[in-house]
Structures are given as structure tokens and as C-alpha cells.
Amino acid sequence: MELSQPVYALIDCNAFYVSCERLFNPLLRQRAVVVLSNNDGCVVARSPEAKAIPIAMGVPLFQIKDHVTQGRLVALSSNYTLYGDISHRVMSTLEQYGRAQEVYSIDECFLNLAGDPHPDITMHQARHQVGHDIGIPVSIGIGPTKTLAKLASDLAKKLPTGVYNCPLPGPALATLLERVPVGDVWGVGARIAETLHTWGIRTALDLARLDRGIMQNKYGVTGARIIEELRGQPCHALETAPPAKQSITVSRSFGTIVTQQADVRSAIANFIERAAEKARAQHRCASSLLLFVAGNRFDQRAAHCDATHTITFPVPTNVTSELLTAADRCMPTLLKANGRWKQAGVTLLGLLDQSTQQQSFLDPINRPRAQALMTAVDGINAKHGRASIRPGSTTLSSRWQPLANRCSPRYTTNWDEVPRVY
DNA sequence: TCTGGGGTCCTAGGACCC
């Protein structure tokens, strides 16, 4: 029987992409370095020296070009294959230090440290091993909730030891939260911070003391959970097995404005191929395919180019040729004449498990039976004064999960039961 | 001139279906 309090650690790799590049090029150490997004568009990672210049996160390259040309700053194109490989090694090393691990992003993971009598010591050891074996510097925050662990990791970045253990709820925690701007809290972005400021909420402590009903009203359960977590009440458990993806997107910005429909068309064909590969790798089939194109989002006049189009499949698919054929048919709808496109992409939606999708209502062969079943179910329900549980349209799949999971156990998708209700 | 990509969740209204 486990009675120990929850203890979470958040391990965050410092300036991860830059740290990866430095592993292979020691000349980059001590220098101001940034790593750029695709197309070398904008800054996605900064070394502490670059932050000190200061170089802001997300700033476009052309705005900091002078720093680069005058030798004050090194700007590197990104190499995601490399970062993914290093990330994997870091995560494997850290895994052994907790009872369970949640890989939260390419450069962050949570560990469950419940029951560990000395979480501080354990985390110092973890930090040392990652630094020694792999060469990646990390910051570690420890706390009774994920939100507090995350907050603690931000504080850890400013400590030479690189590890910070957040106090348990009480006066010490209040003193700590009072020094944290509300916008630094996990889940509070720029917009919410702005609204909170107008309410007079400036620090994490102000937010922790806010009536959770007010937050719930404005931001739903997501907002209320932030308050609970700040108070030390865990609302977010560790997700050790990542849930299956609900959508798969492949999109890119073009290096320049594209005006030829044929160019957009071939770009989309490429995106579809990559998305289909991803779906197959995850053993998933898509019920629908969303295509989108957009103009330059920094240019208001280009907004007329923005368009989306959704195609739904009678039978879910991850077959490239089927997706391509469907996409090709709606290109005229999607691409208006005289477009000036800057971006395009595809999203696979309504992902179903490859092995179960054949049994769903989607299969056109089963459609009449599906209707028959529902009619029968209506009859049964009417007799017992119950509302029917509908699977929705019989022409489409349930968009979000296999049908079998959505129906009440009484009315499963076992087709052999249909004759019996007649 | 030049401004990332890939996700999540939530809300809401209209079309459509039975």
C-alpha cells in the first residue's frame, strides 16, 4: 500500500538544441549561439550568452543579422535528427531515477519520485550523470504537483546547483509564489496573464488565492486546475504511456510567396505522403483529411488566400494513393485563382486504430446493418423509456475514437446480434 | 525582401440526421 505523498520532478535540458550543437563543436562553447527554425526563419533556441545580448525567443533572423555578420552571434540551422537522438539518450538515462517517467517534450521529462526519502540527492545524481555521460546540462525542479515542479525548474536554472526543491504548501511556498510573475506559471500564457493583470492578479500567489470558481467560469476546468496545482493539489497525473495521437499534421512555410497552383499542389502531395507514412508507422487510419493553405500571416492583405477543405472517407485510410486522389479532386475548391500562398499543410483527423477500423460503421458494406441496428435499438429503448445511444452518422466514422469505445456495452458493434432484436 | 512546426483542449453556431 502506497501512502506517500506525490513528488514530481521536472528535468529540463538547458538551451537544448544549442547544447546538442555544442557537443560536436567545442568552439561554440562560451559563445553566443542560436539555432534557427525551418527555412532559417526565426530563433528557436538560445545559449545563455545569446539571451544576454539580448536575443528574444522567436525573433526572425533578418532582425538579428547584424549580430551575426559582425561576429557577436553564431546562428545555426537546425538538425532535428540529431536532437532527437540526443534526447533519446537523455531520457533513457533519466528513466532509472524515478518510479515512472513521462517524456513531456524533446527536452523535458517528468519523473515520479514518490517514496524517495531524498529526492534532492537523487536529482543531483541524475543531473551529474546526464552531464557526465552525455554532456547535456539540465535543470531540475521538484514539487508536490507538476505545475510546482515546473515552476521549481525555472528557479533551478538560476542556481549553480541546478536543482531546486519546491517547499510543501505553507508559508514558505507562499513566499516563493509571491516572487513569481503570474505569466510564468505553467498554463498561463500571454493572453491569460493580460486578463489576470486587469483583475489585479500579478503573482503566482495572487492566482493561488483566487476563487477557483472565477477561474473556472472564465477558462473552464483547465483554468481551475492551475489554481489547484499551485495550492499543491495534483490535478495532472504522470502520463507514462503517451496517448495515441488524435491528429497528424505535416505543414511547411514556403521560402517565398508561391503563386502557381501547380506548386502548391505538389507541395501538398508531398505533405500527404509524409503524413500517410506517419499514420502507418502509428498503425492508424484517418477518417478525414484536412487541407489548408494560407497567405503571409504577417500581411493582412494576404488573408484572402487562407482556405481549408475537409474530406471525409467512407472507409478510413492511410494509403497514400487514396489520400492523394481525394486531395486532388478538391484542389480547385481549395486554390483560388491569383493566390499568393506562403504556407500549406495537411492534417489527418479522426484517427482510428488500424486493426479495429474495419468493424466500424464506416465500412459501407455494413451501413445498412448499422441502420437496422439503430432502428432496433431505438425500439428497445422506447419500450424501456430510455434515450437511444446514437453512434452518429452512419456514413462517417466517429471522428475521435473507434466506435466500439463509444457505445454502451449493451449495444456493442457485434453485428451477429442484429437479427436477434428483430 | 526576410517571421517554425507540431500538438493539445475548449467553445460555439449552423447544417444535417433520425
Next chain:
DNA sequence: TCTGGGGTCCTAGGACCC
């Protein structure tokens, strides 16, 4: 002077995360 209700899908927008 009354108009069904419940459900899904689509689109769109608003937030957030890394």
C-alpha cells in the same frame, strides 16, 4: 402565439504547450 431533442460533423476561433 404552438414550433422536438439529441447527436455528429464542420468550421472557426481562442487559448495553451514545447
